[in-house]
Every structure is written in C-alpha cells, then in structure tokens.
Amino acid sequence: AQSVSQHNxxxxxxxxxxxxxxxxxxxGGTVNLFWYVxxxxxxxxxxxxxxxxxxxxxxxxGFEAEFIKSKFSFNLRKPSVQWSDTAEYFCAVKDSWGKFQxxxxxxxxxTP
Amino acid sequence: KAGVTQTPRYLIKTRGQQxxxxxxxxxxxxSVSWYQQTPGQGxxxxxxxxxxxQRNKGxxxxxxxxxxxxxxxxxxNVSTLELGxxxxxxxxxxxxxxxxxxxxxxxxxxxTVT
Numbered sequence: 001a002q003s004v005s006q007h008n009x010x011x012x013x014x015x016x017x018x019x020x021x022x023x024x025x026x027x028g029g030t031v032n033l034f035w036y037v038x039x040x041x042x043x044x045x046x047x048x049x050x051x052x053x054x055x056x057x058x059x060x061x062g063f064e065a066e067f068i069k070s071k072f073s074f075n076l077r078k079p080s081v082q083w084s085d086t087a088e089y090f091c092a093v094k095d096s097w098g099k100f101q102x103x104x105x106x107x108x109x110x111t112p
Numbered sequence: 113k114a115g116v117t118q119t120p121r122y123l124i125k126t127r128g129q130q131x132x133x134x135x136x137x138x139x140x141x142x143s144v145s146w147y148q149q150t151p152g153q154g155x156x157x158x159x160x161x162x163x164x165x166q167r168n169k170g171x172x173x174x175x176x177x178x179x180x181x182x183x184x185x186x187x188x189n190v191s192t193l194e195l196g197x198x199x200x201x202x203x204x205x206x207x208x209x210x211x212x213x214x215x216x217x218x219x220x221x222x223x224t225v226t
Contacts, residue, residue, distance in 0.1 A: 009152070032213060043115070044202065044217040051213070090154060094213065099168045100145065104154035 002027035004093050006103035014111050015083055021076040021106050023091030033074040034092040035065055036102075044090070050074065061085070086110045114139065116205050116218035124224045130191040133221045137184050137205030143167070144186040145215065146178060149200040158201075161186055190223075198225045 007022035025031065035047040048059025055067040065076045074091060091103040117136045125131050137144050145168075146158040157170035161180035180186045184205075190197055200222050204215035 006154075034214070036217075043219055044204075046214045049214060092155075097168065098160070100157055100215065102147070102155035102157070104152060 002093065002095055002099075002101050004091055004101050004103040006089075006091055006106050008106050009104065010107045010109070012109045012111065013081060016080050017110075019076075019078045019081045019085070019108065021089055021091075021108070023074045023076065023103060025072050025074070025091075025093045025101070027072075027093060027095055029096045031096075032094040033065075033067060034094070035059065035063070035074075035076050036090045036092060037087045038090070038105075039087045047076070047089070081108075081110050083110050083112050116203055116216050118201075118203050118218040118221050120221060121219065122222045122224075124226060125193050126226050127193055127195060129193050130189065131193060131223060133188045133201055133203075133223075135186045135188070135203030135205075135218060137186070137203075138207075138216055141205035141207050141216075142184055143206045144180055144184065145204045145206075146186070146188050147202040147204065148172075149202055149220070150198075155202065158188065193225045195225050198223060 003026045005024045033050040036044045037047050038044045047063050048057050050057045050067045058064045063078050067074050086109050088105045088107050090105045093101050119134045143162045145160040147155040149155050159178050160168040164180045175191045178188045200220040202220045203218045206215045
C-alpha cells in the first residue's frame with residue numbers, strides 16, 4: 001500500500017528564516033503531488049501541485065516544491081517565512097487510480 | 113461560487129450511537145471524498161463517491177459508510193460509535209475534469225464521542 005511520510009511533526013523557526021519540509025512517498029506508478037496548508041481555524045487549502053513537466057513548482061505565498069522522482073520526494077520550501085505562515089502543512093499523493101493519501105502533517109510555528 | 117459546506121459543524125454522541133454527517137460539494141463538482149483527521153495521524157481517507165457510486169475506499173471498518181445523491185450531496189454514516197471515532201471529519205470535492213484535480217475542503221464536522 002502506498003504511504004506518505006513527512007519528516008518532521010513540529011518545526012519552530014523565527015521570521016525570515018528559511019523553511020524546508022520533507023515529504024517522501026512510496027508508490028512506483030505515476031503520481032500527482034500536492035501540498036496543502038491549514039491555517040489556525042481555517043479550511044485546508046491548496047498551496048501547490050505537481051502533475052508533470054518542470055519538477056520545480058511554485059505555489060501561493062512564495063512557496064515552492066521540488067519533485068525528485070529518483071528519491072520519491074516532494075519537499076516544500078520557502079526562502080523567508082513570516083509569522084503568518086504559522087500553520088499545519090500536509091503533503092498528499094494521488095495515485096493512478098485517483099486515490100489520495102495524505103501525510104501526518106507538520107505543524108510549523110513561526111516566532112516574531 | 114459557494115465553497116464546500118458540511119453540517120453539522122459540531123456533534124457530541126455517546127458510545128454505541130450512530131451518526132450521519134452531511135456534505136454539499138461545490139456546484140458542478142461530482143466527486144466527494146471523506147477524510148478523518150486526528151492529531152498525529154493526519155488525514156485518513158475514508159471513501160470517495162463519484163456520480164452516486166463509491167469509486168475508492170480506504171481501510172476503515174464497515175461501521176463507516178457513505179452515499180451520494182443525484183445532486184452530488186453526500187452523507188457519511190458511522191454506526192456503533194466508539195471513543196476512537198472522535199475526530200474532525202472532512203469532506204472534499206473536486207471537478208474531475210481532465211487535470212483539474214485539486215480537492216476543495218469543507219470546514220469539517222467535529223465529532224466527539226463520550
């Protein structure tokens with residue numbers, strides 16, 4: 001069965017620091033990859049997605065992610081975080097049958 | 113467009129009871145998926161319905177069931193509730209047109225089982 005692994009459960013960093021969240025998946029077929037974010041008290045919303053083409057994808061709010069097929073990874077990055085980036089981040093994989101699998105999430109706290 | 117709506121937003125039930133949660137997808141979306149969200153577990157996929165048919169299913173016991181109506185609204189039912197069923201239940205809809213594959217999530221129903 002496929003699985004999605006997020007490396008860190010909690011990350012605390014200061015404003016202006018760089019952020020990188022790891023995501024690895026176990027599935028050998030064609031996948032679509034997503035990062036979702038859940039701000040405190042809000043719905044889950046899409047940050048970015050990868051379907052095909054350029055493995056470096058850019059999303060909203062200055063986030064980007066790189067798909068490395070050989071490593072089954074889809075890591076999320078932001079060069080300089082803001083206090084408003086405090087949220088829980090979820091990596092998700094959609095397999096060729098259309099089934100979505102989410103990681104356990106990473107709680108990110110940005111301190112002023 | 114109105115977003116995904118879920119009712120009720122909060123629910124308290126006791127062990128052994130059953131519960132029905134409702135989800136209205138974004139207008140025009142025919143796919144509705146259900147997830148259970150708990151701290152440390154992330155989102156666990158329950159099932160997906162498309163045009164009134166279950167298209168995908170996660171690894172949950174048969175106590176968890178769902179259905180979808182002709183207007184794409186979906187309901188999820190949990191019978192014989194257990195304490196461990198306490199969670200946030202999320203519904204997500206998507207358009208399923210070509211590569212328009214992102215899911216739009218509702219606010220969730222917070223279920224507490226006592």
